[in-house]
Amino acid sequence: MSDKTDSDVSEVFAHDHEQVVYCRDEETGLKAIIAIHNTLLGPGLGGTRFFPYASEHDALTDVLRLSRGMSYKNALAGLDHGGGKAVIIGDPAELKSEALLRAYGRFVQSLNGRYYTACDVGTYVQDMDIVSRESEFVTGRSMEAGGAGDSSVLTAYGVFQGMRASVEYLWGSPSLAGKRVGISGVGKVGRYLVGHLIEDGASIVATDPYEGAIQWLRDNYAQVDIVPSTEELVAAEMDVYAPCALGGALDDDTVATLSAKIVCGAANNQLAHPGVEKQLEARGILYAPDYLVNAGGVIQVADEIGGAGSPGGHSHGFDFERAKRRASGIFDTTMRIYALAAEEGVPPSVAADRLAERRMRDVGRLRGVYLP
Numbered sequence: 001m002s003d004k005t006d007s008d009v010s011e012v013f014a015h016d017h018e019q020v021v022y023c024r025d026e027e028t029g030l031k032a033i034i035a036i037h038n039t040l041l042g043p044g045l046g047g048t049r050f051f052p053y054a055s056e057h058d059a060l061t062d063v064l065r066l067s068r069g070m071s072y073k074n075a076l077a078g079l080d081h082g083g084g085k086a087v088i089i090g091d092p093a094e095l096k097s098e099a100l101l102r103a104y105g106r107f108v109q110s111l112n113g114r115y116y117t118a119c120d121v122g123t124y125v126q127d128m129d130i131v132s133r134e135s136e137f138v139t140g141r142s143m144e145a146g147g148a149g150d151s152s153v154l155t156a157y158g159v160f161q162g163m164r165a166s167v168e169y170l171w172g173s174p175s176l177a178g179k180r181v182g183i184s185g186v187g188k189v190g191r192y193l194v195g196h197l198i199e200d201g202a203s204i205v206a207t208d209p210y211e212g213a214i215q216w217l218r219d220n221y222a223q224v225d226i227v228p229s230t231e232e233l234v235a236a237e238m239d240v241y242a243p244c245a246l247g248g249a250l251d252d253d254t255v256a257t258l259s260a261k262i263v264c265g266a267a268n269n270q271l272a273h274p275g276v277e278k279q280l281e282a283r284g285i286l287y288a289p290d291y292l293v294n295a296g297g298v299i300q301v302a303d304e305i306g307g308a309g310s311p312g313g314h315s316h317g318f319d320f321e322r323a324k325r326r327a328s329g330i331f332d333t334t335m336r337i338y339a340l341a342a343e344e345g346v347p348p349s350v351a352a353d354r355l356a357e358r359r360m361r362d363v364g365r366l367r368g369v370y371l372p
Contacts, residue, residue, distance in 0.1 A: 015064050019114070023107040028100035029090065032107065033059055035067035036115050037083035040364030043113055044084025045302060046070035047120025047140070048104070048131075050092040063087045069268065070298075073291040075356040076333065078326075079302050084115040092122040098130055105134030113137050118151070118301045125149060139301040148304040148318045151297035155266055156192030158296025158330040160200075162288045163240060163264045165334035170261060170286055174331075177201030182238040182260065184230050185245030186213045189266040189294075193244065194221055207233045208245070234258060241265070243290075248272040250287075255279045264288035277347040288334060289352040296327040 018039060023032040033056075036044040046067060053059040063085050071083025088095075088104060108117050108131065118140030119128055125142040132138035132145065141147025163181075168174040181197055183190050183206040190208070197204055198221060205225040208214050217224055227233050230249075234241070234257050241260035243249035247269035255276060263270070263285060270290045271277055280287045303323040341351035 015068070017064060017067065019111075020060075020064070021107070021111070023104065025100070025103040028097060028103045029095050030100045030103045031056075031089040032086060032104055033063045033089075034086040034107065034111070034115055035063040035084065036111075037064075037067040037071045037085075038360070038364075039082040039114060040071075040360045040367065041075060041082050042080040043082060043137075044070070044115040045074055045079070045081035045118070045139075045298065045305075046083060046085035046115075047118045048086040048088060048123050048127075049120040050088040050090070050096060050122030050127075052091040053087070053089050056089065059087050059089050065269065069291055071360065072353065072356040073295050073298060074302075075359045076292055076352060077295040077299055077302075078329070078333075078359075079298065080306075081116070081298075081302060084117075085120075086115075086117055088122075096122075096127070101127055101130040102134045105131040105138070108137055109135035111137070116305060118298075139304045141304070146317065148300050148320070148323070150188070151300045152188035153192055154296035154300040154323060154327045155294055156189045156196065156296070157324065158299070158327045159189070159193055159242070159244075159264065159266045159293045160196040161296075161328060161331040162293030162334045163197075163242070163262070164200075165331045165338075166262045166264050166286055166288050167240070169335060169338045175200060176240075179203070179239040180205065180237065181240045181242055182206070182233050182236055183242045183244055184208075184233055184249065184265070185243070185267065186217050187245070189297075190242075190244040191216065191220075193242065193266065194224065198223070205233060205236050205238060243267040243270050250276050250280070252276070252279065255283060255285070258283070258285060260285065262286045262288070264293055265290065266294045268294065271349065277349040281347045286338070287348055289337065289349045292334060292337060292352050293330055295330060299323055299327045 017037050019036040021034040067083050067085035074081040116137045128141045129145045143149040164174040179202050181202050181204050186206050186208045207227050234254050238260045240262040242265035244266040250270045251272035300323045304318040337348050337352050341348045
């Protein structure tokens with residue numbers, strides 16, 4: 001991109017990323033950034049976010065943060081993938097076109113397998129179908145195109161497993177029956193989570209800024225209580241709080257207000273700033289690290305790539321039941337994180353980071369073993 005600044009360059013080199021690629025195609029209006037955090041465990045894997053950032057600096061900050069988060073998510077999920085992420089700058093409602101997506105696909109292809117892309121905010125399985133016409137390193141495609149389809153299905157399932165583990169750790173039983181769960185955001189992931197919770201006997205209070213999502217909830221789950229804002233939801237009585245919308249959901253005011261004893265949701269980057277995890281712990285609130293419990297989606301799209309979620313995996317195509325079995329493991333990993341946190345006297349988010357870093361270090365070290 002021609003308007004890349006010295007401060008942007010300095011910010012890149014202040015991070016521990018392996019590679020940051022600026023992509024531009026003037027004819028289609030494509031302006032994108034692909035960030036590969038590390039490939040210690042395998043090629044980077046992470047979605048493409050299409051978003052109207054206020055500036056390139058904001059886009060760069062976001063893609064660096066998100067790609068680093070993917071390294072930890074993939075490591076903790078047991079996948080043989082490193083962390084990568086991409087952002088396309090602009091309003092998808094105005095800018096998205098077949099030509100732009102195909103131009104983007106050619107940039108992904110130029111990385112020759114160092115980065116696999118998938119859906120994220122502003123992109124959908126149909127978009128990945130188009131990108132895959134120019135690149136073989138695309139996952140999260142539609143089932144009609146031989147892909148895994150909507151990854152929010154297993155994202156919600158994984159969050160539910162993390163919630164079950166949290167309830168068992170705190171109260172001795174994995175059942176949500178009789179528990180009150182507050183859900184902020186009933187979009188693609190949240191609506192599937194509602195179904196799991198209702199089936200398990202939980203009661204739900206929910207909110208969403210989009211009237212369409214609220215109407216869907218009224219039409220399909222009339223027993224769910226609806227409040228008009230996240231502020232009112234946070235102030236409501238509940239046992240479990242599930243942020244399933246935007247990041248930064250857990251700030252100082254929210255933590256001070258919450259009545260919930262567990263926070264477990266699908267949103268990425270829930271902690272608004274460093275130190276919030278200590279505030280949660282001080283208030284006796286058990287926090288399920290977001291990148292641990294929301295990994296079901298990446299497990300799903302990884303299965304599309306290599307069967308076992310690895311680039312060397314042998315597969316006869318995507319297998320939903322196989323991916324679901326792997327996503328079920330989020331329950332055990334969540335319990336392991338809580339045990340490690342108690343043993344080492346740290347918040348669960350710190351324990352999760354340590355476990356992910358340990359796997360990246362121990363398995364990544366094997367890259368030093370020569371294979372002819």
